[in-house]
Amino acid sequence: MLIEQAVQTLNLNDPAIFKEWQAFLESLGITNFQANELQQIDTTLGMYNERGSLIATGSVAGNVLKYVGVCNKFSTQGSHFNSIVSALMNLLAQRGVFHLFVFTKVKYATSFQHVGFHELARTDLGVILETGDTGITDYVRRVAQVATDQDLTPASKVGAIVMNANPFTLGHRYLVEQAARENELVYVFVVNDDVSLFTTAERLALVKAGTTDLTNVVVVSGDQYMVSYVTFPAYFLPTQDDAIRYQTTLDARLFRDQIASALHITTRYLGSEPFSRTTGIYNQVLQTELPPAVTVKVIDRQTSGDNVITATQVRRALAADDLATVRDWVPATTYQFMQQHLTTLQARIQEGMNINGN
Amino acid sequence: MEIKKTAIAGTLESSDIQLMISQADSGIAIDLQSDVKKVFGDQIEAVITTTLNEMGVTAAKVKAVDKGALDCVIKARTIAAVQRAAETTATPAWEVL
Incomplete structure (x- = not known):
């Protein structure tokens, strides 16, 4: 025995x-x-x-x-x-x-x-x-409740955007505006993992502050269900292409089958991705996996003069103490926040926070 | 008794039951997973509900994973989980036992 x-x-x-x-x-x-x-x-x-x-x-x-x-x-x-x-x-x-x-x-x-x-x-x-003690059902119920509290449900055309917004730029804002124009209700899911230069609370607050005038937009945390360490660790860690493809497929299917179906999301909006390889693969996979249940719309990046607006450039300007160069790239709310918290943000970069990732 | 936080009791070993109790607005909702649910599901849920009632718990969410536990085990695990969730482990409710 x-x-x-x-x-x-x-x-x-x-x-x-x-x-x-x-x-x-x-x-x-x-x-x-x-x-x-x-x-x-x-x-x-x-x-x-x-x-x-x-x-x-x-x-x-x-x-x-x-x-x-x-x-x-x-x-x-x-x-x-x-x-x-x-x-x-x-x-x-x-x-x-x-x-x-x-x-x-x-x-x-x-x-x-x-x-x-x-x-x-x-x-x-x-x-x-x-x-x-909690799960996806509780999560979608909470999210739907936020929309209901804002008198936005029921809606037949519902858009969704998932963003890290590190920090929220006019590029993000442009994407939200497009979605807000084309839908009755737009959910903006902010990435929940706290591993970026701007903390989760700061990113969420800046997205909210930068979209208050868009009355049909609901800003919520993506929790662990969207682009998180659980669904998509490669977003945060250097990873080989096949692993990225596999993780993003799971992330896309989770979105399609658990989130979009429960919240009646009809269109997911993506920003075109000329720079990040990982996000580029993610966009491809979303376009393969989401239709026909969810339409995917890729919106070309907003430009400022000759430059494509990216949050990476904003973070680099912060690191270089050259905030004025990106003044036209971010909403006033984000700019004010960066001015007020310049020393804190720069201290985080000094302490080794990577500003070149996502 | 009021559920103040989520708590767990029991294991997933054979003849045991794992119970997770968490807060709810009202009523008792039991999510039971058991290989013998067809035959004993109602009985298992009845033991949990009765024990909760005896302890004065009126609102709770219960997730139970049964591995063939006897009624006395189900009751014991329920009591343990409630006392942890209600933060009363230092003052056990002996009269329920």
């Missing part, structure tokens, strides 16, 4: 433990051990059999489960899997995290559904699921 082993924490900084952990996962077909993936891991748990070999493992990165792998050779179907997932959930509960996601291979999706996870999107290569 097998003695059931307790779940324990694995110290991946120990080279011997790391090597065994990696070999175990590789034997199960998990092969991405790039530094940028590994750096995100907060805690790794594992179970050993009586001979001291690893038989199950799982990790958490924020509220995302990663590197879950289980060898079922000597166990009742699924029992080690359930032990590991249970231990990871209890670990997160101690940290006050009750809403979690997993990004996994198609063959494991059913196992996660058996322990209460709800599928958000899938491709041939992977599935995103979530579980916990």
Whole structure:
């Protein structure tokens, strides 16, 4: 008879433990051990059999489960899997995290559904699921409520834009204006992850401040459902093209099947993307995945003189202490904010905040 | 008893049930996942609801993942989750037990 082993924490900084952990996962077909993936891991748990070999493992990165792998050779179907997932959930509960996601291979999706996870999107290569005290249904209900509070529902022509707005420029504003003109209601979803020069709260506030006159526009957080570390980590981390394509496909399908259908979104607006390779691929994938359910409209970038307006240029001007050069590129509200918080923003750049990414 | 925050009790091991209790505006809503839901779903939900009523919980959202737990286990896990969610673990409601 097998003695059931307790779940324990694995110290991946120990080279011997790391090597065994990696070999175990590789034997199960998990092969991405790039530094940028590994750096995100907060805690790794594992179970050993009586001979001291690893038989199950799982990790958490924020509220995302990663590197879950289980060898079922000597166990009742699924029992080690359930032990590991249970231990990871209890670990997160101690940290006050009750809403979690997993990004996994198609063959494991059913196992996660058996322990209460709800599928958000899938491709041939992977599935995103979530579980916990809140979920996508609560999110779309909250978003719809904001539109209802502004007397904008029901609407038959509904537009949507997803933006990081780091910070909100006249380029963003132009895109919103186009959408506002062509629709009864426009949702602007602001990227939620707080990894940009302008914080999530600042970006959200500046988008709101810069669009107050557009009465049919609703500005909300994209939460973890749009361009987030969960759906689209490559937006924030350097990644190979095939991985970007795969992640953006999941992000696009999640938008199409969970967000657009529930909020009756008919058109998604994109800014043309001449500079960022990642965003360029994302735009292509959205154009493949969203129609016919959601029409995709690509709006050419707004220009100022000969220059295309980009938030990257605005951030560079901040870094170079040359704010006046971008005065005509941003709404007055964004400009005032940058003037008032110049030292704070420049200090963030000094401390190493990357201004050339997204 | 008022649910003040989300709390979890139990595990996903065989013969156990994992219960997550969180705030709700009114009423008790149970989302149950169980391989034996067809046969025992109503019974499991009844045990959870009765236990919540006995503890004076009138508004709560419950997510339950059952792995074949007996009624006494379901009751114990419900009590534990409520006490954590209501922040009353230091003063257990013995009369419910």
